Amino acid sequence: MEQIRSLEKEHHFISAVLETLGALLVVLDRQGRVVQFNRACEEISGYAFEEVKGKYIWDLFLISEEVMPVKAVFEDIKDRRFPNRHENWWITKEGNRCLIAWSSTALSDEAGQVEYGIWVGIDITRRTEMEEELRSGEERYRALIENVKEGVALIADQKLLFVNEGFVKIFGAAGSGEMIGKHVSSLVDSTFEAKIAEFLKTALDKKSWGLAFRGKCLAKGGREFWAEILSSVIRHNAEPAILITVRDVTENMLWEQTVMQEAEYFRSENVKLRSTIGERYRMGNIIGKSPAMQQVYELILKAASTDANVIILGRSGTGKELAARAVHDLSARSDKAFVPVNCGAIPENLIESEFFGHKKGAFTGAHTDKYGYLHAAGNGTLFLDEIGDIGLSMQVKLLRAVEGNGYMPVGDNKVRFADVRIIAAMNKDPLDMMKKGLMREDFFYRISVIPIRLPDLKDRKADIPLLAEYFLEKYCPEGRAHSLPPDFMEKLTNYDWPGNVRELQNVLQRFLTVNSVDALAFPGPALKTPGSDIPAADAEFALQESLENFEKKMIVSALDAVRWNKTKAAAMLGISRRSLFRRMKKLGV
Template sequence: MKESSLFKSVFNATPIIIGILSCDGTFLEYNESLKKVSGYADDELRNLTIRDIIAPDDYEEVTKNFTSLVCGELTSLRMTRRFICKDGDVFWADVSSSPICGSDGKVRAVTCTAFDMTRQNNMGVALRRRTESLEAHFEKQGEAVVVLDEEMRILRVNRIFEEASGYSEAEAAGAGGLAQFIHREDMETLKRYHRMRREQQGGVPEAYPCRLIDSKGAVRERTVKVSMIPGTGRSLVAIKGCMPEAPATPPARNMGEIFRLIAENSTDVVFITDLDLAVTYVSPSVKRVTGYTQEEFKLLKLQEFFSEESYLRAKQMLKDGLLGEYNAHVPLTTEYQCLHKDGTSRWIETITKLILTEYGHPVGITGASRDITERKQAEEALRRSEIKYRMLTEEIKDVVFGLTPDLRIDYISPVVSEFSGYSPEEMTHTHISQYLDSSQELDTALVLLEQAFCGNSTSTVYDFRFRAKDRPDFYVEVSCNPIYEGGKVILLQCVARDVTQRKQAEAALKEREQQLSVENIYLKRSIQKSERFGNIIGKSEAMQRVYELIIQAASSPANVVISGESGTGKELAARAIHDMSPRADKPFVPVNCGAIPESIIESEFFGYKKGAFTGAMCDKAGFLDLADGGTLFLDEVGEIGLNMQVKLLRALEGGGYTPIGSNRVKHASFSIVAATNRDLTELVRIRKMREDFFFRIHVIPIRLPPLRHRAEDIPLLIDHFFMKAGTDKPLPRISSKVRRSFMAYTWPGNVRELQNVLNRFLALNKVDFTGMPGGETSIPPGRARIDTAPGGDSCTLASQVERFEKEIIQSHLNRYQWNRSRVAQVLKIDRKTLASKIKKFKIAPVDEE
């Protein structure tokens, strides 16, 4: 069989419900299990969405979670919810969902696998009803009942005790305990018997007399019967004779009259037959159960009423049971299948007993019957469900097993032999520890499983290393659901699947992460030593911090805002983020938001269809289409209008966008890098930027320092721009004095202004500051000189050291506006030493030279 055919067969044969949904919720693929559970045919499912089969109470939450999966906000989801079948019935399902992404990282579909949990939920309802029934039985006992702990402290009392003693349950459980109700002499006897019973000594009577003292001090003789509650350390004390006195009985009636009175008012069918099973009396309720009146039923032969098998069984019961030598006085309970008057098949439960003469001779049969058809139907449904469950556990590829409180395997599905090499018979009743590898893992597993039995967890999933019989050890994922009875976990329902490949992939991923971490460390070290980062020039401390932020931003899908003065290189930083990100091989789309008129900005971002407006001669893709899979760079993002911010926000949050002239919503996946030289928080304050739009794009902020705050990078920038010019003639050398002036200047236009001055110098062969904005330390044209000589200074080591020392001091003095204390602190020299060097090197402010 071809591999695709094999997978298709497994897909349709597995009892697990499987569905693959498109991003709008329609069913793309599904298996036979979904059709069987829902009752829908192929052509019906194809026209439905997941929203059409959700129970109304769960609609909002399921729809919200599905949207989160489609938008990529969730990578997986597990929930138990209600769904509606075709016939209107509700079924519960434990659903696990995860998105299916294309090569571009966009979510293309959602896969769902589910287990039908209807039976478990119904069992929970039945369990709650049973608990309520037991609670009612405790309260309505015909005797006063007290529950004691090991120290004979009162834990609970029922209503009869409260009425007999005059104390409420809260008062009974007070400091006095049982001693406040029992006579002192009898209390000593009660304690002695209590101790003997716990030590399992013989000679303790089942019941014994005791004097009960009520809240008014009255003493009454009563009988106490004590029994242990197994496995709890508690005792159940029944105090007989506490029921209120019965009212005076009416005058005695003839027993035949009493029997008829009971029979005539009973909801069960009361009857009398002779020994040949001919009916001599039947109560009026026979019409409700069988459809026949009393007269009609008396004339009816039982072989016409019973099914053939039931009639023969009734005859055999009469012969072997009621007329048996030792069973004449024992009532028999039997279930029979019969035929209702309307022709339907019914089931009745009948209790029968012989009617004996005073000499013990049988003369007839008396009994009562009740309709149990619904109970039999429920039992049959349960039996079919159990068969179906058995088939599920035998067919499912995962191993299904049960764990008892002592961590032994109660049952296990046959597929375990393929899974591990062990047969189900080998593993049943064995301890789970035999199959878990390594002592440390075993200890952890046992603690987790014991916590599940203590009720400290609900449905849980664990990963264990499994010790197989005929294959290397492998990893399994075990999902455990506790089964409760009487408020305690009596069984863990578990499903195990082989996750070895996933574990290997996780290990490989972890190893790769460690490798990338090491590479990242080397990268940061190389950046610190390098004079450039991508196309960004500079190795100052301020730029090192920027480089680290760029690396972090590139490895994150979060949106980035780059701020800084004009000319600081914001687009270069944006390109560096894109080039280092996983989207590097996808488009980088720069958009100058401030250059797009408000009237056409929507069509530029979202595109338009042919004929959408005058001049729309053909379809045009918008910036969002072009950036799909890559990075959208929004330069001057603060210039976008409020109306456009709303539409962009919808597209960013997964709601999509609609091209002008189209009614089809489109979706694009892209990363946002925005840039601005304005204060965005101020724009939010004055309501020129929406707060929700700000928080959507302003996730990772990066602030580029102005050139005046990284003056030590200016020589590198000068050399870079000279090399970039690439002229044929030799480049002139700028004298150290002019370089010092460059470093002292505030550069309001930042790097762009520096490049402008150097380009003018290369063109005119002189430094010309014409058109340059004024600043704190503008350089007068007459003060700048260009030294084109190969070497005008002395080349001795001492002179070069003094020259370098002078340049450093000159640079820092200009940088800190001749604040000598600050310069001395930065250079880590004494202020007097600095003053002597200024005098020695004849250093003066630029405009004094």
């Protein structure tokens, strides 16, 4: 009796646990009749225990096709062969179908004969329906993917996990098995390996849809073709993966290249036509028709017809930036940015940030992300004036960027690429700088594929009358006739102009401002134009008074010329605005 009570306690305990878990419990006698039917079974089936007690399990709930399989399971249990798991459909009292997954065991009597069969089950109807929905959805999407013309592939860790038939055809493979597991870099030309890796990394980092990439791909047998790739980030096995579509755009690329070649042809023909015009007296804002300048024009036209890097050599004031801009304006990049940079004006500790940009927080004062000169000049021209002032360490980094190996903004770990043309300029001897170790040879030769040397003004004095006429027209106040004293042009042509065209420009601008050329303009006595009422400093005036009167006249003339705009007047006089105010107060202007 004690053993029976112990078994009953154990039975009640197990039943309580199963009730708590929501599991179904059916106990059958050795003939297969129901002797226990727990609350979970009642809730699922809609039948009370009293309604099913003593009935054969195969006469209850089951659809006709499953009667024999259930009997077979029961016979196996009687023979002490316990299946790990079996499933069967129940028909509820209301006529609904439920799929139950069962695990079976048995209790034996003292003779070792099976006395009771115990079935523990769970309702897996909803899970099965969801699995079926997933399978159906997967089949629909797979059918859709297989029937689109574009290639479709799933990528994880830069390897192909799935490809559709369109992808197989584009790459000329025998089947999907030949593609699965391949590394993405094996599908593109070697020149695009770094770019496709950066493209996939960016897609994952941004988790973006529709990120595009265009590059040269390699099909089976080495056939090359241009492809356009769009990416989307999805979840695969609980991890992020990239779904890409691939479209062959070779014909489009060939058409675009043809259009570009035709445009380049007509542009080069235009350059040739311009180069045949004799006695050119200007190019862009460069003025001159001397033989020396004709040679410069020829070099500018040749440089403009290519995309090679250019270096412009010449003393200060010879017009290096004007020549650089002329090359840009006549080149295929003329519709893109022209970014001038004075390398000598950038502090050494900021030069890398100025060229490459920086990320927020990269250093003290970096409050926001900032793009550098290379980004600003994207697809255009970057003019590096006084490039000899760049240090050796920066030359190495800039050389790497120019050679197409990319650069990294300060505080960033992503490589960026810049498509820019470099036009450099310097007023020093590059060979002497290389000998002194101030400039790397590889850097100089990379940026100086086409050298253009600008002549000093003293070596093209035949251009001085043209330059004088140009500056007089440019700076003469509106409505006022401009003329030069008879011997003024002779003085201009006899002077050697160590400051070159810039010095000539300043002298003529000062002449128009004060209506006189002072003795500081260039060696020789001061010239006075007819009608000028500015007194010369002679013995009849005290020196201080003469200087003050002369200075007052200059200031008033400058103010009159610019309608009393003090900022412009100060610029004409070559002094600061604060100095102009101080002098005006002192002289009573």
